[in-house]
Amino acid sequence: MNKSLTPGLYVHVPFCRTKCPYCAFYSLPSPALIPRWMEALQREIQFYRDRFPLFDTLYLGGGTPTVLSHVQWSDLMETLFNAFNISPDAEITVEANPDDVTPGLMGLLHRLGVNRVSLGVQSFDDRELHTLKRRHNARGAIEALDCIRDAGFSNVGVDLMYGLPGQGEEMWLKTLGGALAFRPEHISCYQFTVEAKTPFGRMRDKGMIAPLDEEQERAFFISTSDFLREKGYVHYEISSYARGLTFTSRHNMKYWQQAPYLGFGPSAHSFDGNRRWWNLSSVQDYCQALSRGKVPVAGHETLSKEQHRMESLLLGFRIKDGFDFRTLEKMPGHKKLLRDLERGGLVRVEAGRVMPTDEGFLVADSLPLLFSL
Numbered sequence: 001m002n003k004s005l006t007p008g009l010y011v012h013v014p015f016c017r018t019k020c021p022y023c024a025f026y027s028l029p030s031p032a033l034i035p036r037w038m039e040a041l042q043r044e045i046q047f048y049r050d051r052f053p054l055f056d057t058l059y060l061g062g063g064t065p066t067v068l069s070h071v072q073w074s075d076l077m078e079t080l081f082n083a084f085n086i087s088p089d090a091e092i093t094v095e096a097n098p099d100d101v102t103p104g105l106m107g108l109l110h111r112l113g114v115n116r117v118s119l120g121v122q123s124f125d126d127r128e129l130h131t132l133k134r135r136h137n138a139r140g141a142i143e144a145l146d147c148i149r150d151a152g153f154s155n156v157g158v159d160l161m162y163g164l165p166g167q168g169e170e171m172w173l174k175t176l177g178g179a180l181a182f183r184p185e186h187i188s189c190y191q192f193t194v195e196a197k198t199p200f201g202r203m204r205d206k207g208m209i210a211p212l213d214e215e216q217e218r219a220f221f222i223s224t225s226d227f228l229r230e231k232g233y234v235h236y237e238i239s240s241y242a243r244g245l246t247f248t249s250r251h252n253m254k255y256w257q258q259a260p261y262l263g264f265g266p267s268a269h270s271f272d273g274n275r276r277w278w279n280l281s282s283v284q285d286y287c288q289a290l291s292r293g294k295v296p297v298a299g300h301e302t303l304s305k306e307q308h309r310m311e312s313l314l315l316g317f318r319i320k321d322g323f324d325f326r327t328l329e330k331m332p333g334h335k336k337l338l339r340d341l342e343r344g345g346l347v348r349v350e351a352g353r354v355m356p357t358d359e360g361f362l363v364a365d366s367l368p369l370l371f372s373l
């Protein structure tokens, strides 16, 4: 728990123009529902007006937030700024799809106070984009990045995916090179995963797609980290690289550092430092609850001390900065275990912190289990 950190604000826009065949996130290709969702969202926001004194990040994610119209954007930002005290130097991020990026929309977002755009490019190779059934091609991604810069954004993130079906390491590094041509302030590199109950999941079951094996995963991960580090990027979280520490995602760091956050929209999660709660995930159920004057909360939990401790390990092993050594104090034998992990090249212990190495990042999910009480 890190109550001393200023809370972050999140809005989940659960709509996409089309559904990508690999995506297991809850989002609907039903723009007709947007006005109803907007109305519900505005009601939900009023429930939490005085809950937190100040926010220093606002993140509008999805789904695809850029499906909203100009009028909807203006209304949403006005509602948020009226209801909450958002610090004048807040980081305000919008996730964008290359296909939706126009000078008009980017200019509007900039005027509304957005100062960071995170663009879902995935690849700069047309064949790969076609496989992923993305609506943009490589040229569209390049034009979108130019357009975002022209609108005045000086903090731009590019999201990419590696390990795509048929993609070799060389092709992946070519995509990374394509992104670097723009000197983005932030690059997220996610491993392509095949999720059950998606069209790609069904293709995998029929043997039409083969996921990466462990050795290939490792090779992609290490070559990405080496490549970007050489180009001046800081590998500050498993999937995240920043062109210097000033460009880390301040909002996402809140999740990894257990800071409080308040989330709006279907399936959004919130955390006040002790208690976590989450919203109904279906847009219909969410809208219905709010139209009846109810908060759309689906569940909640209050974290025990041990849950807090385990979460700080789970999250701490994901970030370069790691976690406070004292988190392990109560665990018998932790010093020897840490020495073994250090000898194995998985962590470094320095200045009172336990910090994962790149090899440690690769096994970040299993390391916390070694320290459970």
Ligand code: SF4
Pocket: 015, 016, 018, 019, 020, 023, 024, 025, 027, 062, 063, 064, 097, 120
């Ligand atoms: S645009 Fe993003 S959220 Fe929407 S379906 Fe595709 S991957 Fe999922």
